[in-house]
Amino acid sequence: xxxxxxxxxxxxxxxxxxxxxxxxxxxxxxxxxxxxxxxxxxxxxxxxxxxxxxxxxxxxxxxxxxxxxxxxxxxxxxxxxxxxxxxxxxxxxxxxxxxxxxxxxxxxxxxxxxxxxxxxxxxxxxxxxxxxxxxxxxxxxxxxxxxxxxxxxxxxxxxxxxxx
Numbered sequence: 001x002x003x004x005x006x007x008x009x010x011x012x013x014x015x016x017x018x019x020x021x022x023x024x025x026x027x028x029x030x031x032x033x034x035x036x037x038x039x040x041x042x043x044x045x046x047x048x049x050x051x052x053x054x055x056x057x058x059x060x061x062x063x064x065x066x067x068x069x070x071x072x073x074x075x076x077x078x079x080x081x082x083x084x085x086x087x088x089x090x091x092x093x094x095x096x097x098x099x100x101x102x103x104x105x106x107x108x109x110x111x112x113x114x115x116x117x118x119x120x121x122x123x124x125x126x127x128x129x130x131x132x133x134x135x136x137x138x139x140x141x142x143x144x145x146x147x148x149x150x151x152x153x154x155x156x157x158x159x160x161x162x163x164x
Contacts, residue, residue, distance in 0.1 A: 018067050022061045049132070059141070075101075109146035
């Protein structure tokens with residue numbers, strides 16, 4: 001692993017794959033919206049359940065980018081109070097906050113995993129025309145949060161070791 005480069009290997013591959021799938025999901029949402037609007041305009045009949053499809057696809061899409069954003073350290077960094085610190089000290093502070101981010105995202109992953117299981121067990125569905133089961137979307141969110149936590153841990157270890 002090179003300094004100044006995002007962690008690679010399996011972590012990098014998984015984060016990039018999730019981002020790619022998130023992009024595909026957002027493209028699906030855009031296409032459904034476009035086609036539905038055109039159909040509504042031309043035939044007065046939109047795609048049945050377009051709001052349900054777009055809301056789930058958009059949510060899944062956004063989750064897909066979390067790990068990649070963390071991997072690339074493209075998340076919001078507020079360094080107003082650390083710019084005057086030596087590079088090593090700023091790295092330790094950044095490493096600490098990456099550990100906090102990892103803890104939060106891993107906790108959210110655990111909570112969403114339980115939510116996905118509960119949603120599956122209860123047979124919960126979207127409220128709309130299609131009544132789609134959505135446990136799988138919650139599970140994808142849990143996976144995305146878990147991968148984000150792993151990416152944050154990889155960075156935290158590097159930053160705390162002074163490899164930035």
